[in-house]
Amino acid sequence: MNALTHKAFSRRSVLAGGGALIVSFSLVSHGFAQDAAASPPKPVKLPGSLNKARLLDAWIRVGADGSVSVMTGKAELGQGVDTALIQLAAEELRLDPKTIRLITPDTAVTPNEGYTAGSRSMLDSGNAIRNAAAQAREILIASAATKLNADAAALKLENGKITAPSGASLTYGELVSAELLHVEAQPKSKLTAPKDLKLIGHSMPRVDIPAKVTGGPAFLQDLRLPGMLHARVIRPPVYGATLQSVDMAQVEKMPGVKSVFRNGSFLAVVAEKEFQAIKAMRVLAHVAKWQGGQKLPDYPEAYEMLQKAPADTITVVDNHHPGTAAKTIEATYHRPYVMHGAIGPSCGVAHYQDNKLKVWTHNQGVFPLQQAVAQLVNLPIDQVQCVHVNGSGCYGHNGSDDAGADAAFIAFNMPGTPIRVQWMRDDEHKWEPYGPAMLTKISATLDAQGAITDWNYDVWSTTHGTRPGGARALIAGWTKDNPFPQPVLKPPTSPESDGNRNAKPPYKLASARVIHHFVKAMPLRVSSLRTLGAYFNIYTIETFMDEVAAAAGVDPVEFRLRHLDDPRAQDVIKLTAEKFGWSKDKLPQGRGRGFGYARYKNSQTYVACAVELGFDRDSGDVRVDRIVAACDSGQVVNPDGLKNQIEGGLMQGMSWTLYEQVRNDGKKITTRDWASYPIMRYSQIPQQVDVHVIDRPDKPFLGAGEASQGPVAGAIGNALANATGLRMRDLPFTRERMRAVMGA
Amino acid sequence: MRRRSLGSRLLLGVLLTLIVIVVVAVALVFRLPYSEVATPERTAFDAALINKGAQLSAIGNCETCHTAPGGARLAGGRAVDTPFGKIYSTNITPDRATGIGAWSEEAFHRAMREGIGRSGQHLYPAFPYDHFTKLTDDDIKALYAYTMTRTPVKAAAPKNDLKFPYDIRELLVGWNLLYLNSGAYQPDSSKSAEWNRGAYLVEGLAHCGSCHTPRNSFGAEKSDAKFGGGTADNWTAPALNASSPAPTPWDAEHLATYLQTGFDGRHGAPAGPMAEVVHNLSRAAPADIKAMAVYLADVIGPPSAERKAKADALVAKVESAPPEPARDAGLSKGAVVYWGACAQCHEPSRLGVPFALSSTFSLASPHNALHIIIDGIHPPAGEAGPIMPSFAGALTDAQIVDLVKYARSSFSDKPAWANVEDEIRRIKNGDK
Amino acid sequence: MIKLSVNGKAQEIDVDPDTPLLYVLRDDLQLNAAKFGCGLGQCGACTVIVDGEAVFSCLTPVSVLEGREIKTVEGLGSETDPGPLQRAFMEEQAAQCGYCTAGMMMRAQALLQKTTSPSDADIIAFMEPNLCRCGTQHRVLNAVRKAASLMKTAQASPAKQPAAQGAAQ
Ligand code: FES
Numbered sequence A: 001m002n003a004l005t006h007k008a009f010s011r012r013s014v015l016a017g018g019g020a021l022i023v024s025f026s027l028v029s030h031g032f033a034q035d036a037a038a039s040p041p042k043p044v045k046l047p048g049s050l051n052k053a054r055l056l057d058a059w060i061r062v063g064a065d066g067s068v069s070v071m072t073g074k075a076e077l078g079q080g081v082d083t084a085l086i087q088l089a090a091e092e093l094r095l096d097p098k099t100i101r102l103i104t105p106d107t108a109v110t111p112n113e114g115y116t117a118g119s120r121s122m123l124d125s126g127n128a129i130r131n132a133a134a135q136a137r138e139i140l141i142a143s144a145a146t147k148l149n150a151d152a153a154a155l156k157l158e159n160g161k162i163t164a165p166s167g168a169s170l171t172y173g174e175l176v177s178a179e180l181l182h183v184e185a186q187p188k189s190k191l192t193a194p195k196d197l198k199l200i201g202h203s204m205p206r207v208d209i210p211a212k213v214t215g216g217p218a219f220l221q222d223l224r225l226p227g228m229l230h231a232r233v234i235r236p237p238v239y240g241a242t243l244q245s246v247d248m249a250q251v252e253k254m255p256g257v258k259s260v261f262r263n264g265s266f267l268a269v270v271a272e273k274e275f276q277a278i279k280a281m282r283v284l285a286h287v288a289k290w291q292g293g294q295k296l297p298d299y300p301e302a303y304e305m306l307q308k309a310p311a312d313t314i315t316v317v318d319n320h321h322p323g324t325a326a327k328t329i330e331a332t333y334h335r336p337y338v339m340h341g342a343i344g345p346s347c348g349v350a351h352y353q354d355n356k357l358k359v360w361t362h363n364q365g366v367f368p369l370q371q372a373v374a375q376l377v378n379l380p381i382d383q384v385q386c387v388h389v390n391g392s393g394c395y396g397h398n399g400s401d402d403a404g405a406d407a408a409f410i411a412f413n414m415p416g417t418p419i420r421v422q423w424m425r426d427d428e429h430k431w432e433p434y435g436p437a438m439l440t441k442i443s444a445t446l447d448a449q450g451a452i453t454d455w456n457y458d459v460w461s462t463t464h465g466t467r468p469g470g471a472r473a474l475i476a477g478w479t480k481d482n483p484f485p486q487p488v489l490k491p492p493t494s495p496e497s498d499g500n501r502n503a504k505p506p507y508k509l510a511s512a513r514v515i516h517h518f519v520k521a522m523p524l525r526v527s528s529l530r531t532l533g534a535y536f537n538i539y540t541i542e543t544f545m546d547e548v549a550a551a552a553g554v555d556p557v558e559f560r561l562r563h564l565d566d567p568r569a570q571d572v573i574k575l576t577a578e579k580f581g582w583s584k585d586k587l588p589q590g591r592g593r594g595f596g597y598a599r600y601k602n603s604q605t606y607v608a609c610a611v612e613l614g615f616d617r618d619s620g621d622v623r624v625d626r627i628v629a630a631c632d633s634g635q636v637v638n639p640d641g642l643k644n645q646i647e648g649g650l651m652q653g654m655s656w657t658l659y660e661q662v663r664n665d666g667k668k669i670t671t672r673d674w675a676s677y678p679i680m681r682y683s684q685i686p687q688q689v690d691v692h693v694i695d696r697p698d699k700p701f702l703g704a705g706e707a708s709q710g711p712v713a714g715a716i717g718n719a720l721a722n723a724t725g726l727r728m729r730d731l732p733f734t735r736e737r738m739r740a741v742m743g744a
Numbered sequence B: 001m002r003r004r005s006l007g008s009r010l011l012l013g014v015l016l017t018l019i020v021i022v023v024v025a026v027a028l029v030f031r032l033p034y035s036e037v038a039t040p041e042r043t044a045f046d047a048a049l050i051n052k053g054a055q056l057s058a059i060g061n062c063e064t065c066h067t068a069p070g071g072a073r074l075a076g077g078r079a080v081d082t083p084f085g086k087i088y089s090t091n092i093t094p095d096r097a098t099g100i101g102a103w104s105e106e107a108f109h110r111a112m113r114e115g116i117g118r119s120g121q122h123l124y125p126a127f128p129y130d131h132f133t134k135l136t137d138d139d140i141k142a143l144y145a146y147t148m149t150r151t152p153v154k155a156a157a158p159k160n161d162l163k164f165p166y167d168i169r170e171l172l173v174g175w176n177l178l179y180l181n182s183g184a185y186q187p188d189s190s191k192s193a194e195w196n197r198g199a200y201l202v203e204g205l206a207h208c209g210s211c212h213t214p215r216n217s218f219g220a221e222k223s224d225a226k227f228g229g230g231t232a233d234n235w236t237a238p239a240l241n242a243s244s245p246a247p248t249p250w251d252a253e254h255l256a257t258y259l260q261t262g263f264d265g266r267h268g269a270p271a272g273p274m275a276e277v278v279h280n281l282s283r284a285a286p287a288d289i290k291a292m293a294v295y296l297a298d299v300i301g302p303p304s305a306e307r308k309a310k311a312d313a314l315v316a317k318v319e320s321a322p323p324e325p326a327r328d329a330g331l332s333k334g335a336v337v338y339w340g341a342c343a344q345c346h347e348p349s350r351l352g353v354p355f356a357l358s359s360t361f362s363l364a365s366p367h368n369a370l371h372i373i374i375d376g377i378h379p380p381a382g383e384a385g386p387i388m389p390s391f392a393g394a395l396t397d398a399q400i401v402d403l404v405k406y407a408r409s410s411f412s413d414k415p416a417w418a419n420v421e422d423e424i425r426r427i428k429n430g431d432k
Numbered sequence C: 001m002i003k004l005s006v007n008g009k010a011q012e013i014d015v016d017p018d019t020p021l022l023y024v025l026r027d028d029l030q031l032n033a034a035k036f037g038c039g040l041g042q043c044g045a046c047t048v049i050v051d052g053e054a055v056f057s058c059l060t061p062v063s064v065l066e067g068r069e070i071k072t073v074e075g076l077g078s079e080t081d082p083g084p085l086q087r088a089f090m091e092e093q094a095a096q097c098g099y100c101t102a103g104m105m106m107r108a109q110a111l112l113q114k115t116t117s118p119s120d121a122d123i124i125a126f127m128e129p130n131l132c133r134c135g136t137q138h139r140v141l142n143a144v145r146k147a148a149s150l151m152k153t154a155q156a157s158p159a160k161q162p163a164a165q166g167a168a169q
């Protein structure tokens, strides 16, 4: 038994060993979802997710032995959130971070914080945990004051021990009782003053890295349950094909094969060992006969379809008072389908025993998956438990929910046996829900002085989120017998979401109109990819701004500053320009510099970014040599962790921009591996990537995981225009496209 | 007197003849230089002409030979090993000092047609002017426009390292008299326009025969064994005539797919020097590639009924073969390597070409198969294309031997290869 | 029975001889570091070292490894006693999700065993077969540079020999 197995299995017993508070705990976590929705009168607003799970001990639990557990409903996806949350709790509880046990998403244990998405983890969970920890600390101190008969202000708190001037002391463990922290949180907390912070704002090594670099059990892929069997699912060759017949008998005879499972067009094989399962999967694929399948549009058909398909119109900005127009500039832009492309294909583990179905998943939302799986196998929701375990970075809604559901579906039909489903590389490449294709159109007018007098922006896109959609959103749900119909797409209701995220320009504009055309259906499977529509909206706006600046004859950095009021925006732009050495000097032929800026969701992290690149006209090669970026995420919890996120976003955004597009041949997805879907490799990384962080300890935390992809795309596009004199409207800038556009 | 006079007349005749010969020889040997011209600006050419030149240059594979490994594009310096010594490709960027920046279009035209440099020197036929001579004036114009608008790079090519007497350029006069048929391509009116276009490109600019036709002891292509298979950088360039070793016969469609996309499910992916050729062809006009495929398919000729039946049976066998080996009798050492390593991609309906359909295991020499196993196949970074990893670290030499022996006997009907071990050593030693 | 030596420890394994090493490491030996990423030799997540060479374990039939020395990240040290490369990766925080990391490390280790002071260009060229989707390439570069210097300084302990118990820690 390895440590991960142990941890996963014993989480409840760990909690159960924690002393008096435990009794109330399960009541707490069960009660909340209903309570929050139902109880009038409207309760006061509490910080972050405390607003949904309002009792302190839903977040912070102290055992009789003094051990402290912190609960989060947000998942570690490689973004370092576990470490940041521990830092917050340790800071406010005045504890050594090493002593804190973080309990990660588990439908049976932790608060329901929905999806770990939209760069909201610090906002939701971070604020909840920090405030809960601060309030717990004050309650513990007050209790100590009473018990030690001392003035609270005179007590000294160190490492979980509260000491009175008399020398008498009590530990957290000694102070805690069943009801002490089982209280509703207050809207205001006594947070540690910025000047007294010891952990927040300082880089702390990530808690998950040691296991990851020493071969520890760090991933769901490493979970080995006793008696666990390995399964593989055989998918249809194309979307929409159905399984006509399959000779299961010959596969059942293969060494190690325990079961061949078919339900409608859902076909899977279960074997003792992993490679036996793979061999059986291949034979099964060889003998399975499929029929039918739908047509797929490649490019440009997909873009044509986008504009023709039925769409709902959402007005994002409606402030249309066109002024004088001396000059009009117009452009249309396209972005193809893009993959999440996790390096580790999705994995799911499930175990059905005693009428309870437990699913281990590396997805972004254990609670929505719990609901979907319950529907899939037709079990009451309280008989399904979903537990998050780290996986390969997912960057949004990839195959992870499906793999979890695959495992659940098979395990449900093999009671008593833990089942591990591992997707193969082509499963992930062909079946993950892609980031949708998009089309944007923009036209602006300038007056004689070069000021923008009108701005018209339209974005066409299908949904950027096909979950939660219950069992209908899962491949198992639509390939099984009596399939659930495929999801009906609903237009977004909240601002800055879906395809219109960052469609609203951040700039001061006297007149602007922004329309989101929510396209109701397209053949390719899509869902949320890191940044949703923001990446491409920012690309469009930023490259267009550059064009407008050029038309106005103003330096693009200067032009942006003129159109921005927000001093924080100004600061990241100025800092980037300074560190980059922004200048108006002409670069040698074939070289260019470009600038990009955005505030993610117009409410999260500010990022400005400058790029220098070389363009080789002969090969069409775009070589990014240097990227300098500055970010402002409000109060910084873990500066190195933040830098890591911004850097990663720059690299991923660069890869999307230069290389990536999902392709098909009219029927099947042809980008089925890294050979047909190239992403950035070492030889293409810029020589230099510098990220500068502006810390604002007096401001709220802002999400950063999705903040840099859009700005870097804009900066690359602008640098390319600077190098070539040509405005690129279509992504990606593959060599082939560059040659076609530039000519020889 | 009479005698004398006869003698003197004879002498005169001989002398005159000699003089004529000398004059002709001198004229052949000592060619006049073209004077230097100002390097033309990009604006001197029509953009469409430059683009046309780019497409043609891609077919001519100019970049591959005129670029040193890791060096600046078209700046020369790539060594070409010949039986006569090493020849380095020249800098054809428009740099004035080290490239062709001072060349007039006439000088360029003469080089392409006759193999004579701007200053009148004879060029070695490693530069395939024996093919380029077939180009039309218009196409030479386009190539000039393209070449002269590249980024100039200062880079002097290393001196050739040729054995005596091959270092005497003047001797090429004789070679040219024997092997150069100068003059533009003459269409065959009995064939379609597409066929003629293909023939023009294949025989001329694409100079396919340079590698795919065997050469004689003077380094010239053997006219009696046209497309009979040759070598390039020690790689086997398979025959492109009736003796093509492809397990399933090539036709125009498969050739076009292969040349255009770099992968054909019935034949596989190019490797070695051909990988560069095909990579360059991705820039060519699709219609030109198709025309080349049509012509080449005609050169190869339609398969005999027997060959066709054999190929059909092979495809049927490959497609229906179970994706798992029979294990009752255990697997041979080579089979273990095949099933554990190769089969992950090369079993039918996976990513790579099934070995039984690839000509690699049907060639006379194991060089290509071994080179691919040892070095792998790597598309240019950022571009789509088949990836095969190197197996040099995973497999010992002996295990590679086991594998190719197994593959040769299982996936071709040819006799076993000899000297596989030596060939592995040579390849690992940089093909020496 | 196939006899292997993994991180200096002799192992006997009963599998088909053509089973790729990756599945033997993960399934039979319960080692975690080598990861399944593609099974096609395209991503490097499964990289291990065989006789000093970086090798894709997903495409290496296990029986060809008899009599050869296999090394995985578990053989470089442990959480409590990390080897120089592991220390460098920890100190440089050279991971995001970390799924590619063990493969990156084994490729880097192979380089550092051949070349004690690789240039940046050497490292970049050598690391080319390994993909990272999170964008940690620069951090990995920093870590490899740091590991090179750690390996040279006296206080850095050499790569731990038998440490197959790493998985249990
Ligand atoms: S898993 Fe072996 S190279 Fe990708």
Ligand code: FES
Pocket (backbone or CB within 6 Å): A078, A343, A392, A393, C095, C096, C097, C098, C099, C100, C101, C131, C132, C133, C134, C135, C136
């Ligand atoms: S750290 Fe996530 S793939 Fe490299």
